[in-house]
Amino acid sequence: MTDPRLPNVDLDPQETREWLEALDAVLAHDGADRARFLVAKLVERAGRKGADLLPVPRTDYVNSIPPEREPPYPGDRELEKKLEAYLRWNAVAMVVRANLHKKGLGGHLGSYASVSTLFEVGLNHFFRGPHGEHRGDLVFFQGHSSPGLYARAFLEGRLSEADLDQFRQEVEHPGVSSYPHPWLMPDFWALPTVSMGLGPLSAIYQARFLKYLEARGLVAKDGRRVWAFLGDGEMDEPESTGALTVAAREGLDNLTFVVNCNLQRLDGPVRGNGKIVQELEGLFRGAGWNVIKLLWGSGWDALLARDTTGALREKLNATLDGQFQRYYTSTGRALMRAELFSGSPALEALGASLSDADLGGLLRGGHDAKKVHAAFAAAASHPGQPTVILAKTVKGFGLGDAAEALNIAHNVKEMNVSALAAFRDRFQVPVSDAELSNLPFLKPAEDAPELVYLKARRAALGGPFPARRHEAPKLAAPGLEAFKLVTDGTREGQSMSTTMAFVRLLTALLRDKEVGPRVVPIVADEARTFGMEGLFKPYKIYAAEGQKYRPVDADEIMPYVEAANGQILQEGISEGGAFASWTAAATAYANHGVPMLPFFIFYSMFGMQRIGDLAWAAADQRARGFLIGATSGRTTLNGEGLQHEDGQSHTQAALIPNCRAYDPTFGYELAVILLDGVRRMVAEQEDVFYYVTVMNENYEHASLPAGAEEGIRRGLYLLRPGAGKKKHRVRLLGSGAILREALAAAEILEADFGVAADVYSATSFTELHREGIAAERWNRLHPADKPRGTWVAELLGDSKAPVVAATDYVRAFPEQIRPWVPARYVTLGTDGFGRSDTREALRRFFEVDRAHIAHAALKALADDGALPASEVAKALGKLGLDAERPAPWTV
Secondary structure (H helix, E strand, C coil): CCCCCCCCCCCCHHHHHHHHHHHHHHHHHHCHHHHHHHHHHHHHHHHHCCCCCCCCCCCCCCCCCCHHHCCCCCCCHHHHHHHHHHHHHHHHHHHHHHHHHCCCCCCCCHHHHHHHHHHHHHHHHCCCCCECCECCCEEECCHHHHHHHHHHHHHHCCCCHHHHCCECCCCCCCCECCCCCCCCCCCCCCCCCCCCCHHHHHHHHHHHHHHHHHHCCCCCCCCCCEEEEEECCHHHCHHHHCCHHHHHHCCCCCEEEEEEECCECCCCECCCCCCHHHHHHHHHHHHCCEEEEECECCHHHHHHHCCCCCHHHHHHHHCCHHHHHHHCCCCHHHHHHHHHCCCCHHHHHHHHCCCHHHHHCCCEHHHCHHHHHHHHHHHHCCCCCCEEEEEECCCCCCCHHHCCCCCCHHHCCCCCHHHHHHHHHHHCCCCCHHHHCCCCCCCCCCCCHHHHHHHHHHHHCCCCCCCCCCCCCCCCCCCHHHHHHHHCCCCCCCCECHHHHHHHHHHHHHHCCCCHHHEEEEECCCCCCCCCHHHHHHHCEECCCCCCCCCCCCCCCCCCCEECCCCEEECCCCHHHHHHHHHHHHCHHHHCCCCCEEEEEEEHHHCHHHHHHHHHHHHHCCCCCEEEEECCCCCCCCCCCHHHCCCCHHHHHCCCCCEEEECCCCHHHHHHHHHHHHHHHHHCCCCCEEEEECCCCCECCCCCCCCCHHHHHHCCEEEECCCCCCCEEEEEEECHHHHHHHHHHHHHHHHHCCEEEEEEECCCHHHHHHHHHHHHHHHHHCCCCCCCCCHHHHHHCCCCCCEEEECCCCCHHHHCCHHHCCCCEEEECCCCCCCCCCHHHHHHHCCCCHHHHHHHHHHHHHHCCCCCHHHHHHHHHHHCCCCCCCCHHHC
16 A cells, blocks of 8 residues: 555656565565564664654555465365355255244344355364363354354254254244354353454453463463454444454464455445455554455456556555445446456456456455465464454355345345355255255265265364353352451441452452462452452462563552462453453353353442443353442442442343342341352352442441341341331331431331331342242242242231332332332332432432431321321421422432
């Protein structure tokens, strides 16, 4: 590519030729490394002299690997072509048959047609399957291309014809999922990818976590790699490019991105007015990646070799993606001759030398197995940097008038008989005219050379792929006595926050001989905020190159210590990156055979709402670990204001089926919850993860009450019985920051209004809700059997005393248990925007303080007819409440 800073006129062509010939001689005699060194020195000298010649970030629009540097192809291309024909056909048949049987199931034909050769070269020659102690490579497959992976599994005998006929039909019979979903196909898929943008981000942190495990000696350095197949349109997602510099900074030479540049996204061209490959090349080079451009198939080699004037290169450089897209439609060959090979005598001469058949053989590089193999081999052997392969393909390749290079390609899921016939003929698929409309699934005989070849190639690479192994060693969870420092509560006159209690519990886990080495503390640049700096020195922060400087606090008690084998992951200001690290650790039991116990500690406001999509992807991957939402609640982070105050994260966590969410108030509750999670995840190996909120508010903590453990785990227990001899009684439920307000409200009710108040700690409204709907469902489906009860109803009993629930979250959070409360139920919450003030003022503003809780209880008694309304009206003044102030969610 021409540098815009260079003059357009060559003032001395002979001198230019001499410099270029000198460079050619160095390349020929001393190799690329020497040439690279000399050019770098020239650029450096030019900069010192004021010329400032930075390297051009984009190269010509040709392959990075010239033909003479391509290694010999190791496979049997004739057999591979036959196999690819079977795979292409079966992938089409799967989608089209599904939509013939049941209209509207959907599916995609164009994506796998585009990426088939890329997948097949990888599966035949690069991607190692899990075998023995080797867990295999990690490959993020483009999700819309899943039919091609199912088609291959069918040939391998891993899926049956009946399985393929159940594509996207998973309710009545076990079928195959639309996209890569480990939750739905736990032995097949390892990594979900269809929430676009999460694949690239996750791949980077998976590769980084593999380096972390190797550095800590938890897995062997056996050359495992992470590959991610991505769409060029997908690269527009901020998550796709947001961590590219992380991969380069960490030296992730175990990572390869393969960007399938078919120039089309879902609705049309990616960069019709530009060149997406060139744009991505500049982006990745600037981020520090090794870039391999895989643009043209072997048919272009001789043509480019004859381009002695450089006219064809310049035309390729200048031709826009929108034009290239037209060249690969059914009528595009004539356009290619008329437009691409025009504008100069040299180009016209090249075009005139090409027959129509020659033009038809000018494939894009992603459809040429020899070129793909050369790119993959170069990526796999490149040291010190991550590699991106920009592979140019045609969306809907081979689908002809039905989809090839058309804007509708992404949405095509049906083909008529004539289109199927053309497809069959193009790839020489053995289907007769009579059978075309039946769309038969094809499989060679077991002793057919192509099938023997396929199985032999996979056996050489470790076995079938993709495949997920989920067995891992079980770890013994520590007993509750390990947390005695917290479960015994605070000494009289002392106080602490639940965040401080969490750090003490985390430290105790880190010291455990069995679980401790598997604990992975993860923070997004907030360790000091959460009081975790004391962990830096004993456990150290992971840094790939160690600590090559002396920190400013080196002589202090709690210095900032980095090490190549550090245990803590400090991800900088990137919740998305930290969560991707957490997911990598939380799935290590399956992906690496090493059970890990990650703790990601973050501002709760910047958690679920910011990384909700990643949390669902982690759930799909059957992640196991802890998410700790610190400084939680709408009213505990006083002074920080609207964008810091969390009143909704628990409602978001409640939506994820395998996320166990808790909002504890006291250290002993937190200890019981964490220990329960450790037991379930690493000892019993349940596919669950925990979201636990902790606060920065200091107060005294009691010791663990006898017999409270079950209630803490199940979500509710009686913390403080009300005074016995009172005319009226209410039940107050609280969690997190507001439980202590409920305790204070109970004292007000008893001292000032003569109402007894039982106080319950609701550690998890979400778990109570899930138990409730499970019982409700069982009872509905078993009408003749004895009904099942719920923990809520069992604890609250037959009493009709009203129940008031108050939390630091929106009212929808405690509303979850309303159907199972056997009395009048009133909920209070922090609906509305957050704001800055003292905790007391915020709780009064959101109407969840002790006065509002007490008044809500009195009003509930009045609604039940136990108190006159006039007394409740008088209580407003006594409690200092203003009945006319605006509702907090309106201001």
